[in-house]
Amino acid sequence: MIFRRALQREFAHSAAAVFVALFAILITTVLIRLLGQAAGGRVPSDAVLALIGFGAVTELPIVLTLTVFVAVLLSLSRSYRDSEMVVWFAAGLPLTAWIRPVLRFALPLVLVIGAVTLFLGPWAQSKSAEYQERLDSRDDTQRVAPGVFRESAGARRVFFVEVGAGADGRVRNVFVSDETEERLSVIASDQGFIRTEPDGSRFVVLEKGRRYDGKPGTPEFRVMEFERYVVQIEEKQLAGAPAKTRSKSTAELLRTPDDRNLGELVGRIGTPVAALLLALLAIPLSFVNPRAGRTNNLLIAVFTYLIYSNAITISQAWVSQGRIRFELAVLLPHLCLLLLLAVMFYRRLAVSPFWRARA
Numbered sequence: 001m002i003f004r005r006a007l008q009r010e011f012a013h014s015a016a017a018v019f020v021a022l023f024a025i026l027i028t029t030v031l032i033r034l035l036g037q038a039a040g041g042r043v044p045s046d047a048v049l050a051l052i053g054f055g056a057v058t059e060l061p062i063v064l065t066l067t068v069f070v071a072v073l074l075s076l077s078r079s080y081r082d083s084e085m086v087v088w089f090a091a092g093l094p095l096t097a098w099i100r101p102v103l104r105f106a107l108p109l110v111l112v113i114g115a116v117t118l119f120l121g122p123w124a125q126s127k128s129a130e131y132q133e134r135l136d137s138r139d140d141t142q143r144v145a146p147g148v149f150r151e152s153a154g155a156r157r158v159f160f161v162e163v164g165a166g167a168d169g170r171v172r173n174v175f176v177s178d179e180t181e182e183r184l185s186v187i188a189s190d191q192g193f194i195r196t197e198p199d200g201s202r203f204v205v206l207e208k209g210r211r212y213d214g215k216p217g218t219p220e221f222r223v224m225e226f227e228r229y230v231v232q233i234e235e236k237q238l239a240g241a242p243a244k245t246r247s248k249s250t251a252e253l254l255r256t257p258d259d260r261n262l263g264e265l266v267g268r269i270g271t272p273v274a275a276l277l278l279a280l281l282a283i284p285l286s287f288v289n290p291r292a293g294r295t296n297n298l299l300i301a302v303f304t305y306l307i308y309s310n311a312i313t314i315s316q317a318w319v320s321q322g323r324i325r326f327e328l329a330v331l332l333p334h335l336c337l338l339l340l341l342a343v344m345f346y347r348r349l350a351v352s353p354f355w356r357a358r359a
Helices: 002-039 045-081 084-090 095-136 250-255 259-285 296-320 326-349 354-358
Strands: 157-163 171-180 183-196 202-214 221-232
Touching (some): 045 084, 045 095, 045 259, 045 296, 095 250, 095 259, 095 326, 171 202, 250 259, 259 296, 259 326, 296 326
Antiparallel strands (some): 157 171, 171 183, 183 202, 202 221
16 A cells, blocks of 8 residues: 555656646647747737637647656656665565556556547647637638738738727728739728728728839829728638548547548547557556666657657558558557567566577
């Protein structure tokens, strides 16, 4: 009981620290990318938090998988470095005695990873796609922000408003540049507002301004002054694009088992299985010789994870391309890791390995 409680406490503390660090890195990366898009006008500032949430949920299985793997690896490596393993071995506990505590720690997280991968992740992907599609379908007036030059959806117009809408709903010092084929139109007005008709039609009304029409590079320009300039806003319809494979629910993938859907299932099934096997692999991989370098096993663990995750990704791509069968892609990467796991356990447990006995 002392052995189990000590390991569970060590695993929990290590997992909390690793998860906070990895999740902070994930949120920071997503935040930097979205803030760059928001600064460029591709994403409104009020949509950043929602997209960060969807992105965090989507990437959560990877973070949890690494949390389980690294937490077990760091905890057992510390025991080797501090010579605690010698005490446990001297008390009659073999290396296989660590399997049960590791499973008790890893199985709840593996269940969470499976739930997120199979159910919550696809939902977040679909909601993120719907949200992004809704943002792309905004009309040009909703893209305007005070003090910022903004392009229209088709990159044909450029808008600038110096002062945002006040209590009267009017904006001040409006600039609009519109380029069509070889003609350029520039409109500058003192103020403007949006008018909505009873039938739902919307118009941009500019007051007290000038319009410059002409061909760039030539003196052929026409200048017009106006008291009121009215332009109708064209309402955009939702594109209704077909759903991506990653945003489809697991039930939908099972109902239509074509190559692309089966390939996505390979990745979804492989993620929780990989988390469980990596947690077990960390037991023999955590061996550290106190007299040798302390980072060798960490480097080997990183390379093992990269090769394993890439093997799952390649299997997923091959199924999507119809190059291998679904059953083989589901089993092959994990069977290879099971073989490696058995070899490493044998290497740590065998007093006289067969390759040394023959020599």
